[in-house]
Amino acid sequence: MIRYLYANQLHQFPKLARSMFLDRADQFKERLGWEVAVDRAGEERDDYDDQNPLYVIWEKPCGGHGGSMRLLPTVGRTMVNDHFIHLTDGVRIESPLIWECTRFCLARDTAPGTAAALMLAGGEVLRGFGVEHFVGVFDARMVRIYRHIGASPDILGSQGEGRDRISVGLWNFSPEAQARVAARAGISPDMSRMWFEHAFGQEPRLRKNRAA
Amino acid sequence: MTPSLDGILQQLECAEALEGLQTASVALRDHYNVAHIVYHWVSSSGQQYGCGTYSPEWVARYVEQAYLRVDPVVAGCYQKFHPVDWKRLDWSSKASRAFQKEAIEYGVGNQGFSIPIRGPNGQFALFTVNNDCSDEDWANFTETHRQHLIILSHAFNQKALELEPGRTPLAAQALSPREIDAMTLIAVGYSRAQVAVTLSISENTLRVYIESARHKLGALNTTHAVAKAIARGVIVV
Numbered sequence: 168m169i170r171y172l173y174a175n176q177l178h179q180f181p182k183l184a185r186s187m188f189l190d191r192a193d194q195f196k197e198r199l200g201w202e203v204a205v206d207r208a209g210e211e212r213d214d215y216d217d218q219n220p221l222y223v224i225w226e227k228p229c230g231g232h233g234g235s236m237r238l239l240p241t242v243g244r245t246m247v248n249d250h251f252i253h254l255t256d257g258v259r260i261e262s263p264l265i266w267e268c269t270r271f272c273l274a275r276d277t278a279p280g281t282a283a284a285l286m287l288a289g290g291e292v293l294r295g296f297g298v299e300h301f302v303g304v305f306d307a308r309m310v311r312i313y314r315h316i317g318a319s320p321d322i323l324g325s326q327g328e329g330r331d332r333i334s335v336g337l338w339n340f341s342p343e344a345q346a347r348v349a350a351r352a353g354i355s356p357d358m359s360r361m362w363f364e365h366a367f368g369q370e371p372r373l374r375k376n377r378a379a
Numbered sequence: 380m381t382p383s384l385d386g387i388l389q390q391l392e393c394a395e396a397l398e399g400l401q402t403a404s405v406a407l408r409d410h411y412n413v414a415h416i417v418y419h420w421v422s423s424s425g426q427q428y429g430c431g432t433y434s435p436e437w438v439a440r441y442v443e444q445a446y447l448r449v450d451p452v453v454a455g456c457y458q459k460f461h462p463v464d465w466k467r468l469d470w471s472s473k474a475s476r477a478f479q480k481e482a483i484e485y486g487v488g489n490q491g492f493s494i495p496i497r498g499p500n501g502q503f504a505l506f507t508v509n510n511d512c513s514d515e516d517w518a519n520f521t522e523t524h525r526q527h528l529i530i531l532s533h534a535f536n537q538k539a540l541e542l543e544p545g546r547t548p549l550a551a552q553a554l555s556p557r558e559i560d561a562m563t564l565i566a567v568g569y570s571r572a573q574v575a576v577t578l579s580i581s582e583n584t585l586r587v588y589i590e591s592a593r594h595k596l597g598a599l600n601t602t603h604a605v606a607k608a609i610a611r612g613v614i615v616v
Contacts, residue, residue, distance in 0.1 A: 175458055219497075221456050240460045240592075242533065243497055256557040256580075260587060260595035263529045296461045297525040300587055321581040337583050366466030368455075 168287045169359070170226050172367035174219045178350050186232035187224060188212060189272045199306050199330070215239060215246055215269065223288045225281045234285050238271045238292065238301075247335055254324030254335040259287035262304050266292070268303035268338070273312075283316040284359075286338075290348065291347035291363040293340035300339045307332040317347035381410045384527060384599055391534055392597055396544055400535060401430040408432045409529065411524065414488035415509040418535045422543055423500035431507075437485035456495035456505055462525060465491035466514070481593050490517040493523070494532040498540055507530030527599065534597055554613055558592040561585060563614045573584045 170183070177184035188210030195201045195211055205211050218239055230258075235265050239245055241260050246266040248259050268289065273281055281344040287300060303320065307330050313319045320336025327333055388514035389409060391403040404416040416429030427447075429438065440446075447453055455468040470479055483489060496504040508528060510517065521528075555561070557578070562572040575585045589601055596613070598604035608614045 173459060211580075221459075221461070239413060241499075256588075257555045258557050258588050258591055259552065259555065260591050261552065262590045263533050264526060264594075265587060292461075297529060299526075299590060300583070302587065321583040323584055337587055338585075339583055367461070367463075368469070 168226050169362040170224045172222050182230050187235050190232050191272050195274045200377045225284050234273040234281040236268050239267045241265045241267050251335050264299040266298050268366040270283050280352045282312050283348050286318045287359050290340050290345040316351040382406045404431045413510040417507045420504040420539050423502045449474050449478050452493050456493050459495045462494045492521045496536045506535050552595040557587050561588045562608050566616045
């Protein structure tokens with residue numbers, strides 16, 4: 168299932184949180200060779216994790232991390248504005264209606280459809296909170312994955328070549344793209360909506376279908 | 380006649396004292412024809428400031444009872460950055476229910492929509508619209524107006540930060556050459572598609588550049604942003 172958790176809520180899900188930071192180390196340091204900091208516990212964290220970001224996490228049936236991304240409003244500190252402004256034509260992207268999405272991560276052994284499930288969840292955030300766009304930093308491998316799930320971003324700029332290529336891209340919400348991504352994820356739009364509403368306090372609508 | 384949003388935003392921007400925030404909250408309440416507009420701010424040094432249309436009796440009661448610690452809106456919004464409908468908060472505890480009942484007795488409406496804002500150095504603020512109406516009417520209202528409300532909440536916060544005692548005001552965020560190009564072409568009447576082609580960028584990218592420029596100019600929409608950019612000499616047409 169999809170969980171939406173602010174950093175200060177992660178302690179309620181210790182297994183999920185720990186496996187997310189371990190999988191991030193595995194993806195960004197081991198597989199991509201990015202210069203990221205991995206602590207003695209083997210977890211990858213950076214300054215932006217200290218800004219109380221909102222994590223969108225695919226939780227595997229066992230309670231471990233299957234994939235995740237990290238959201239922050241662009242009116243605060245963001246990775247794109249701090250480190251990649253040369254890839255955005257020098258434009259400091261800043262608006263309460265634009266959020267940043269970074270550290271898109273997939274666990275090695277996660278189910279197919281995880282990336283699509285995360286994009287679907289991203290769509291819930293855009294629709295649910297009146298956000299217009301996500302701006303995000305992603306690696307070369309993700310270009311193909313985003314295309315496969317029908318959610319290719321508009322690329323603002325890229326640096327590096329081959330697997331070292333890092334890009335800044337933009338996503339926005341359209342109901343058509345959302346339907347495409349839902350089909351790829353194998354998750355019904357109702358289920359996706361229910362996870363979102365569950366996370367942000369609304370009573371789950373499907374409750375009456377369950378045993379009392 | 381109710382004041383226009385453009386006009387309210389303009390007045391807020393020109394305010395030179397905190398009374399300007401109060402005036403703007405009253406004007407917004409009248410504009411939206413709702414029960415209340417409230418802005419509540421905790422500065423980086425922990426000082427609190429509030430303005431808005433709640434009755435002085437309720438504000439006094441709230442402060443005297445230290446309801447900050449009971450109020451589910453504050454607990455539900457603190458350190459977050461997504462807008463929150465009050466219905467989605469946890470009102471189940473006895474203290475919360477008693478608090479809500481009392482708030483209603485003091486004229487607070489049953490519906491609320493609060494936008495948390497995280498400023499620099501731990502500054503935190505809440506901008507709230509409150510009304511008395513059905514769930515359905517409220518859902519329609521928030522869905523229709525939430526983007527403007529988000530923009531307004533940031534305008535309030537910007538002004539509060541500017542007026543914070545002892546604070547050197549932040550220089551207004553300058554537009555980059557690319558944003559200036561985009562705004563200039565919009566100003567001379569190009570369509571978005573034409574601007575995108577001229578600048579060799581996608582229309583989505585253009586939308587993001589215009590949105591960033593709108594935010595930096597403190598405008599409500601693109602038309603307003605173009606007018607402000609011209610008035611300030613940021614663009615020349």
